[in-house]
Amino acid sequence: MSTSPVRSIVALLIATALALPASAAGLNISLKHGSAHEQDLQKQLERLTAAHDLSTWIQTDKIVVDEKTIPHSHPVLTLHTRHFNDDGALVSTFIHEQMHWWLSKHPRQTRQALREIRKRYPALPVGYPDGADSLAASQEHLLVIFLELDGVERVLGKAEHDRLLTFWSSDHYKKLYDIVARDREQIGAILRKHQLML
Numbered sequence: 518m519s520t521s522p523v524r525s526i527v528a529l530l531i532a533t534a535l536a537l538p539a540s541a542a543g544l545n546i547s548l549k550h551g552s553a554h555e556q557d558l559q560k561q562l563e564r565l566t567a568a569h570d571l572s573t574w575i576q577t578d579k580i581v582v583d584e585k586t587i588p589h590s591h592p593v594l595t596l597h598t599r600h601f602n603d604d605g606a607l608v609s610t611f612i613h614e615q616m617h618w619w620l621s622k623h624p625r626q627t628r629q630a631l632r633e634i635r636k637r638y639p640a641l642p643v644g645y646p647d648g649a650d651s652l653a654a655s656q657e658h659l660l661v662i663f664l665e666l667d668g669v670e671r672v673l674g675k676a677e678h679d680r681l682l683t684f685w686s687s688d689h690y691k692k693l694y695d696i697v698a699r700d701r702e703q704i705g706a707i708l709r710k711h712q713l714m715l
Contacts, residue, residue: 543575549583554598558582561601565608573715574611574668576618590617605669605677606684612668616661623713627660630711634659637703638696647692658690662697663704664715 544566548555559582565571577594584598594614600606620627634656641655642648648655670678686694697704708714 543572544578544580546580546582549581549595550585552584552598554584554601555582558584558596558598558601558607561604561607562596562611565604565611569608569672571608571611571672574615574619574672576615576622588614590614591621594618605673605681608673609665609669609681609685612672613661613665616664616668619664619715620657620660620713626711626713627657630660630707630713631656633707633710634704637707641696642692646689649690649693655693658693659697659704660708660713662690662693663701663708664713666697667705668715 544562546559546562548559562580562582566575579593581593581595582598583595586595586597588597588610589595596607596610596614600610638656638659641652641659643652643655644650649658666678666682669681682694682698685691686698705714
């Protein structure tokens with residue numbers, strides 16, 4: 518019994534897609550400058566997304582690698598090359614920026630959660646290295662950081678969660694990471710109440 522050429526081509530395409538790493542099949546990664554560092558970061562991210570199931574945390578598939586900027590989520594999720602030698606820090610940064618997208622995709626729940634955050638934390642550090650650019654951004658980052666650290670623990674384990682929490686607490690958003698670590702139960706309860714847990 519012969520197989521039609523169309524069926525053979527479809528079967529080959531399906532087999533090829535299944536054999537691709539998750540990143541190659543699911544992420545659209547572009548390089549801002551095409552430098553060696555950016556290429557290395559792209560390979561690292563592809564390797565990590567193939568090795569770990571990050572599908573729960575991927576909210577946008579468009580990624581730019583730009584060695585000359587700091588990571589940011591919008592309008593396009595952008596990563597720098599700083600963590601090309603630290604897999605955990607790259608996963609953590611990737612999840613962090615994806616969580617901004619998660620919150621933006623759930624505006625009603627996010628507004629409700631932020632109302633509670635504002636009541637509980639009416640004053641927070643603002644400005645580098647302890648806080649974000651504004652009070653509102655610092656308040657939102659309490660939610661983002663909680664979701665980031667939860668994702669890191671679920672993907673990479675408790676030991677890597679603890680290592681990265683220590684690292685970020687001495688790097689940037691320092692006080693915000695400290696607050697999330699201290700008030701983990703309370704912030705988690707707010708996220709669960711408003712159905713923002715992944």
